[in-house]
Amino acid sequence: IMNGGILTCFDASTGKVLYRSRIGAPGPYFSAPVAAAGRVYTASSEGVITVLKAGDTLQVLAKNDLGEPIFATPALSGTMLYVRSAGHLWAFTTAR
Numbered sequence: 001i002m003n004g005g006i007l008t009c010f011d012a013s014t015g016k017v018l019y020r021s022r023i024g025a026p027g028p029y030f031s032a033p034v035a036a037a038g039r040v041y042t043a044s045s046e047g048v049i050t051v052l053k054a055g056d057t058l059q060v061l062a063k064n065d066l067g068e069p070i071f072a073t074p075a076l077s078g079t080m081l082y083v084r085s086a087g088h089l090w091a092f093t094t095a096r
Contacts, residue, residue, distance in 0.1 A: 001042050003028045005050075007058065021058045025050045031073040034081075037094060041081060043070040049083060066090065 001007045005025045009018045027046035034041050039061065040052040047066040053059040072084040079095040 001029045001033055005029070005042075005044060007033075007042070007052070009056070009058070018056050019058055023050050023052065023058070023060060025063055030071045034074050034076055036076045039094070041074050041076075043072075043074055043083060045069050045071055047085060049074070 005023045005027065006020065007023050008020045010016065011018055023042065025042070025044045025046070025048040027044040027048070029042065030045050031043045035054060038054050040054050042050045042052070047068050047070055049064045049066065050060060051062040053061055066083070066085050068088070069086040070083060075082040076094070079093050081092045081094050083090040083092070
């Protein structure tokens with residue numbers, strides 16, 4: 001993911017670009033995307049967590065604005081997603 005919320009998806013076996021698109025959450029991105037259970041989680045420094053469906057096409061499942069900057073990479077443990085923002089440590093379940 002690049003600043004401006006531009007995500008590039010590659011085929012891991014060939015290196016071919018499958019898509020490059022905006023995810024709808026602009027701003028700088030200092031953290032790395034993380035993936036689990038068929039989902040990819042990105043965090044913009046403007047405080048937006050975007051949940052994407054892992055796959056060959058871009059599908060945004062959710063956007064959650066935490067209202068404060070995020071500079072750290074989210075952490076996954078079991079069914080929990082932990083996010084460190086400028087003022088809080090958040091914990092979200094990834095289970096449905």
